[in-house]
Amino acid sequence: xxxxxxxxxxxxxxxxxxxxxxxxxxxxxxxxxxxxxxxxxxxxxxxxxxxxxxxxxxxxxxxxxxxxxxxxxxxxxxxxxxxxxxxxxxxxxxxxxxxxxxxxxxxxxxxxxxxxxxxxxxxxxxxxxxxxxxxxxxxxxxxxxxxxxxxxxxxxxxxxxxxxxxxxxxxxxxxxxxxxxxxxxxxxxxxxxxxxxxxxxxxxxxxxxxxxxxxxxxxxxxxxxxxxxxxxxxxxxxxxxxxxxxxxxxxxxxxxxxxxxxxxxxxxxxxxxxxxxxxxxxxxxxxxxxxxxxxxxxxxxxxxxxxxxxxxxxxxxxxxxxxxxxxxxxxxxxxxxxxxxxxxxxxxxxxxxxxxxxxxxxxxxxxxxxxxxxxxxxxxxxxxxxxxxxxxxxxxxxxxxxxxxxxxxxxxxxxxxxxxxxxxxxxxxxxxxxxxxxxxxxxxxxxxxxxxxxxxxxxxxxxxxxxxxxxxxxxxxxxxxxxxxxxxxxxxxxxxxxxxxxxxxxxxxxxxxxxxxxxxxxxxxxxxxxxxxxxxxxxxxxxxxxxxxxxxxxxxxxxxxxxxxxxxxxxxxxxxxxxxxxxxxxxxxxxxxxxxx
Amino acid sequence: xxxxxxxxxxxxxxxxxxxxxxxxxxxxxxxxxxxxxxxxxxxxxxxxxxxxxxxxxxxxxxxxxxxxxxxxxxxxxxxxxxxxxxxxxxxxxxxxxxxxxxxxxxxxxxxxxxxxxxxxxxxxxxxxxxxxxxxxxxxxxxxxxxxxxxxxxxxxxxxxxx
Ligand SMILES: Cc1cc2nc3c(=O)[nH]c(=O)nc-3n(C[C@H](O)[C@H](O)[C@H](O)COP(=O)(O)O)c2cc1C
Ligand code: FES
Numbered sequence: 001x002x003x004x005x006x007x008x009x010x011x012x013x014x015x016x017x018x019x020x021x022x023x024x025x026x027x028x029x030x031x032x033x034x035x036x037x038x039x040x041x042x043x044x045x046x047x048x049x050x051x052x053x054x055x056x057x058x059x060x061x062x063x064x065x066x067x068x069x070x071x072x073x074x075x076x077x078x079x080x081x082x083x084x085x086x087x088x089x090x091x092x093x094x095x096x097x098x099x100x101x102x103x104x105x106x107x108x109x110x111x112x113x114x115x116x117x118x119x120x121x122x123x124x125x126x127x128x129x130x131x132x133x134x135x136x137x138x139x140x141x142x143x144x145x146x147x148x149x150x151x152x153x154x155x156x157x158x159x160x161x162x163x164x165x166x167x168x169x170x171x172x173x174x175x176x177x178x179x180x181x182x183x184x185x186x187x188x189x190x191x192x193x194x195x196x197x198x199x200x201x202x203x204x205x206x207x208x209x210x211x212x213x214x215x216x217x218x219x220x221x222x223x224x225x226x227x228x229x230x231x232x233x234x235x236x237x238x239x240x241x242x243x244x245x246x247x248x249x250x251x252x253x254x255x256x257x258x259x260x261x262x263x264x265x266x267x268x269x270x271x272x273x274x275x276x277x278x279x280x281x282x283x284x285x286x287x288x289x290x291x292x293x294x295x296x297x298x299x300x301x302x303x304x305x306x307x308x309x310x311x312x313x314x315x316x317x318x319x320x321x322x323x324x325x326x327x328x329x330x331x332x333x334x335x336x337x338x339x340x341x342x343x344x345x346x347x348x349x350x351x352x353x354x355x356x357x358x359x360x361x362x363x364x365x366x367x368x369x370x371x372x373x374x375x376x377x378x379x380x381x382x383x384x385x386x387x388x389x390x391x392x393x394x395x396x397x398x399x400x401x402x403x404x405x406x407x408x409x410x411x412x413x414x415x416x417x418x419x420x421x422x423x424x425x426x427x428x429x430x431x432x433x434x435x436x437x438x439x440x441x442x443x444x445x446x447x448x449x450x451x452x453x454x455x456x457x458x459x460x461x462x463x464x465x466x467x468x469x470x471x472x473x474x475x476x477x478x479x480x481x482x483x484x485x486x487x488x489x490x491x492x493x494x495x496x497x498x499x500x501x502x503x504x505x506x507x508x509x510x511x512x513x514x515x516x517x518x519x520x521x522x523x524x525x526x527x528x529x530x531x532x533x534x535x536x537x538x539x540x541x542x543x544x545x546x547x548x549x550x551x552x553x554x555x556x557x558x559x560x561x562x563x564x565x566x567x568x569x570x571x572x573x574x575x576x577x578x579x580x581x582x583x584x585x586x587x588x589x590x591x592x593x594x595x596x597x
Numbered sequence: 598x599x600x601x602x603x604x605x606x607x608x609x610x611x612x613x614x615x616x617x618x619x620x621x622x623x624x625x626x627x628x629x630x631x632x633x634x635x636x637x638x639x640x641x642x643x644x645x646x647x648x649x650x651x652x653x654x655x656x657x658x659x660x661x662x663x664x665x666x667x668x669x670x671x672x673x674x675x676x677x678x679x680x681x682x683x684x685x686x687x688x689x690x691x692x693x694x695x696x697x698x699x700x701x702x703x704x705x706x707x708x709x710x711x712x713x714x715x716x717x718x719x720x721x722x723x724x725x726x727x728x729x730x731x732x733x734x735x736x737x738x739x740x741x742x743x744x745x746x747x748x749x750x751x752x753x754x755x756x757x758x759x
Contacts, residue, residue, distance in 0.1 A: 014726035018733075018740035052729030200723035201686030207726070238632060238669050239722065277632055279667030280722075296627035298666040357687035357728035364729060395686065431686045445689055449723075455666070560702065580702075582695065582746055 004042040006083065007061040011124065013048030013207055013365075014242060016055040020072055021045070024056055027075035032083075041083055047211015049124040050365040051111055054094065059124070064105035067092040097361065097383060111362050111381055116343065118351050119167075119327035120367045123211030128246050131253040134214040140259050142333035143218050146225055147267040155226040156182055159329070161337035163349035168194055168285075168322030169400070169426050169502075171348070171415040177319060180309040182227040184317040189229035191220050192313065192320045194290060195236040195243070198282035199398030200449065202429030204353040205323035207365050209236070209243040212327070213250035217273060219329035221260065224271040227319055232273035235290050239280065247275060282399070282453035286501050287320040289455070300457045301501035322427065324353055344370035348414035352425065358395075358432040359386045368413075375409040378432055389434040392533075393517070397426030399446045399453075400506030402513025403439060422513045424506070438535035439518040440525055444472040446510040454503065461504030464495040468511060475522060477538040478529035485522055489515060534596055537581045541597045546571050548593035555585035555594060603642045612637060613645060617652035624653050627663055631670055640674045676711045676718035678756050680704075683733040685724030692745070693732040697721065699746040700734075703753060716756070 010016075010025050028043045049057045054068035058078065065088055067078065074092060081087045093102040094109055106112050117123075126133035134140070146155050160175025181189065193216060197205040209216065220232040236244060251273060254260040262270045276294045283289045284299035291313050293299035312318025328350060332340045341349045348370040354377065357363050361383030368377060374394060378384070385391050393403040402423035404411075411417050415425050433442065447469040456462045471488050474480040492508035499505045515522065524530050531539045544555075551569040556562075563579040566572030574585070574594075586594045605613075616633045620626035630649060635641050641664050650657040664670045682688075682697045701707060704717050711718040727733050730742025734752065741752055 015729045018725075018727045018730060018742060052727075055729060198723075199686075200684070201688075201728060203724065203726040203728060239725070277628065278669075279628060279632070280669035281667050282723075293628065296623075296625040296629075296663070298662055355728065357731065358690045363687070363731075398686070429686065431690060433690055437690055442690075445686070560699075580698075582699070584747065587747075 004040060006041045008041060008043045008078075009046050009059040009061060009124065010043065011047075011049045011055055011057040012045035012128075012242075013052070013055075013210060014203070015048070015052040016057060017242070019056050021056040023072040024058065024070055024075060027072050028058075028079065031076050031079040035079060035084060037079075037083060044127045045129075046126060047123040047128050048207040048365055049106075050115075050120065050207075050367075051109075051362065052364040053362045058092075059106065064107060066094055066103070066106040066109070068094050110383065111364070111366075114372065114376060114381055115367050116351050116369050117367050118331050118340075118343075119208060119215075119324050119353050120211070120365070121331065122215060123207060123365075126212070128211055128213055129249050131214060131250065131257060131259075134212070138334060139214055139330075140218055140265075142330035143221050143225075143259065144265055145333060146222050147265055147269050152182060152226045152228065155222060155333070158333060158337045159226075162332045162340040163337075163344075163347075164325065164328055164332065164340065165348060165415060166322055167324035167328075167352065167427065169397070169424070171425060174321065174325055177309060177321070178223060178226050180307075181229075181317050181319040184310055186317050188231065188314075188316050189227055190313045190316060190318040191223045191227070191229045191232040192287075192290070192294075192308075192318055193220055193232070193234040193323060193326060194285065194287065194320055195234055195240075195323050196278050196285040196290060197237060197240075197323075197427065198285040198453075199427050199429045201357055201431055202355045202398060202427055204355050204365060204428045206240050206243050208323050208327050208353075209240070210246055213243075213246050214254065215330060216323055216326045217250055217254055217260065219326035220273060221264065221271045222329055222333065223319060223321070223326070225269060227317075229317075229319070230270045230272070232271065233276050233294060233313065234273060235276045235278060235284075235294055237278040237280065244275065244277075251275075281455070282449070283455045283501070283503050286503060289501070290320065291318065298455070300455045301503075303500065324428070345412060345414045345417075347416055352413070352428060354428045354430045356382050356430050356432070359389065359434040359437070360384070360432040361386055370414045371412040373410050373412055374404065377413070377430070378409070382432065385432065385434050389436065391432070392435050392437060393433045393439065393442075395423075395431040395433065395442070395510070396429065397424035397506075397509070398429045399449050400424060400502070400509055401426045401429075402509045403433070403442065403517060404513075405517045422516060423509070436533055436535065438476075438531050438533035439514040439521050440472060440475055440531075441533075441535050443511045443514045444469065444476060447472055447507070450503065450507040454507075458498075458500035458504065460495045460498040461500065461507065464491060464499075465504070465507055467491060468495070468508065472511070475525045476531070476536040478525060478536075480526050482523070482526055484526070485515070540581050541576060542574050542579055542581060542583075542585065543595055543597055544572050544574055545593045545595055548591045550591055550593070552591075554588050554590070558584045558588045560584060603644045605644050605648070609638070609645075610648060613648045614652055617649060622653055624655050627653060627655070627660065628667075631660075631664060635670060640671045642672055673709070673711065673718075674715075675720075677716050678736050678759070679718045679720065681720045681722045681725075681735040683723070683725050683727075683731070683735070684721045685728070685731075687724070687728035688732040691731040695746040696732050696734065696744050696749060699749040703749055717753075 058067040164174045165171040289299040289301045308318040353367045556564040646660045650660045734741045
């Protein structure tokens with residue numbers, strides 16, 4: 001990266017690509033060419049910058065200027081003003097929501113200030129489709145160091161010493177896992193990368209694979225060296241086409257450079273990686289299911305033990321790690337275990353990537369040291385709640401996790417604290433909810449998900465979750481009785497205790513945590529037939545306020561089902577039997593004459 | 598799961614056989630074979646599954662078991678413009694359900710169905726990774742962000758004359 005004077009980095013993550021970042025790249029290149037600057041300024045499409053809320057993002061290097069919400073039409077101005085005349089395009093700079101001042105570079109944005117990037121170190125800095133750029137940032141030096149200076153045992157010891165724990169949800173010590181796999185003798189062993197990312201609303205793993213695929217490949221090779229495996233497999237969802245494409249390119253380039261294959265870096269070490277596709281089943285993220293799926297079977301779990309480290313893929317010792325876990329490995333080898341284990345809390349070392357989403361100002365991908373509090377994440381990095389509404393809950397751990405509230409905001413985030421608070425780390429989805437979100441409906445949403453995704457092999461999960469869903473459905477319709485809450489709780493415990501795999505063992509968590517933290521809200525649905533958040537449609541009723549209605553007919557015209565009647569200049573009437581509670585009338589009415597009860 | 602009757606042509610048969618062969622007719626490659634086959638035909642009706650079973654030397658029941666296990670595989674053809682609504686958590690908390698209901702109403706079909714003229718089909722998926730744009734709707738490969746129930750009409754209008 002020396003030839004050019006300046007770089008224009010355009011975010012090529014899924015979110016920004018959905019907002020035309022492809023055409024932005026094209027337009028920028030074209031504008032440069034018309035000005036004859038194509039040899040001085042390079043346009044690169046990188047991985048996700050993380051600040052998805054204000055995408056598409058264009059970053060100018062070396063001055064770090066951070067343009068947000070760029071449109072293809074803005075490209076001419078960026079080139080003309082910034083590149084040619086050296087003046088920043090103010091209207092595209094990020095505006096500090098507090099003092100309304102433009103912030104010129106990303107280093108001064110609250111969103112980035114508290115972040116430490118280890119797993120995401122290259123995302124948004126390199127072209128993921130060019131191995132040279134990865135190498136220029138110390139890429140494959142960790143593998144070289146392992147192969148030439150360290151014994152396999154040294155590698156395992158380094159990872160153990162670092163305190164790294166699995167980022168896929170369970171938090172199992174990675175070094176220990178590698179050690180067990182290394183000790184099990186076999187003619188063939190396998191290194192597996194779990195890129196199934198089933199948590200709906202989470203996109204950490206995909207962003208790493210899209211933004212820095214080589215980091216995962218290199219770490220898998222290191223793992224292979226440490227445990228004596230020559231074959232790696234990446235299990236990735238077929239729904240991630242961009243990540244798959246970049247992985248394929250990365251694999252090809254790594255082989256071409258002799259970084260994968262039969263004689264890696266001339267040391268005689270052999271290792272290669274294949275891609276296996278998932279086909280949309282959440283349970284396949286569970287490691288035994290994942291292994292069955294890779295064998296071409298239905299992705300159903302089996303009882304552990306035996307653990308994959310003893311009997312995994314095709315019955316051979318197999319090490320399964322998550323994408324983000326691997327993304328930490330090379331940094332640990334390069335900078336040392338003692339650098340890594342100084343970051344974080346006593347029992348959770350390093351950083352964690354979160355996909356911050358929901359009713360929050362700065363939706364995006366963040367990486368913070370373990371021990372950062374929820375308050376710092378939501379209100380400082382996340383910029384607080386959208387539209388000035390009140391914070392109600394944050395859901396972590398996806399369908400296996402729970403909802404945390406105001407009282408948990410100052411809890412330092414780590415594996416053990418989140419568990420103690422009734423949720424879990426999970427893979428890193430973090431969904432923020434405001435006063436308009438009903439917690440009963442939220443629990444129902446997750447149960448709907450688990451019912452759909454339960455593989456059906458064991459009855460507590462197959463039948464029990466369905467019954468839980470039905471109970472919640474009754475509550476949201478105002479048809480439940482108070483005894484149902486006790487039934488709900490009892491059944492949750494039975495399902496947790498008796499299910500075969502992690503899916504059923506954790507699926508009641510969203511219910512238990514909302515029962516604990518939002519008991520009153522459940523009660524309101526049952527005894528008052530009211531949804532305090534105003535989300536449960538069956539409990540809502542749209543009515544016209546007589547005093548305010550001027551008879552303008554706007555509501556009747558916008559109603560999609562013809563539920564509103566009334567003559568011009570007369571008070572209108574909403575027929576509750578026809579009304580589908582879409583809210584269109586309320587939105588249209590200029591006189592506050594329609595209310596929800 | 599219901600399926601429609603399909604008559605496979607000679608060339609279709611050959612295509613399936615060719616796909617199976619490219620994976621050495623190995624039973625363990627079933628999922629990869631199904632991915633490739635669905636990529637080619639758009640869906641996996643019973644007739645295709647029978648051929649795959651024969652080629653990989655396994656029972657049709659096993660193939661059917663795998664096809665119905667994974668939501669990515671479908672036994673029904675998709676519409677000319679397949680519409681997918683993201684019902685991941687981020688989209689859900691920002692109102693994806695209202696959008697879904699509106700699509701159902703406008704098209705008169707349920708999730709998993711295709712409109713009678715074969716133009717639209719409706720499905721849900723979980724997180725497309727564009728949570729910043731929630732709620733998200735995909736029509737074919739095109740992504741629509743920050744969709745509201747009111748915006749549904751506009752989206753459909755784009756495809757009306759296509
Ligand atoms: C229902 C269920 C779903 C899971 N989904 C994922 C997933 O999507 N991605 C992942 O990495 N791990 C997932 N896991 C955890 C894996 O079983 C396994 O613990 C993990 O891949 C190990 O890697 P790690 O030690 O690096 O975290 C899931 C577990 C369960 C029980
Ligand atoms: S939840 Fe819909 S894009 Fe992520």
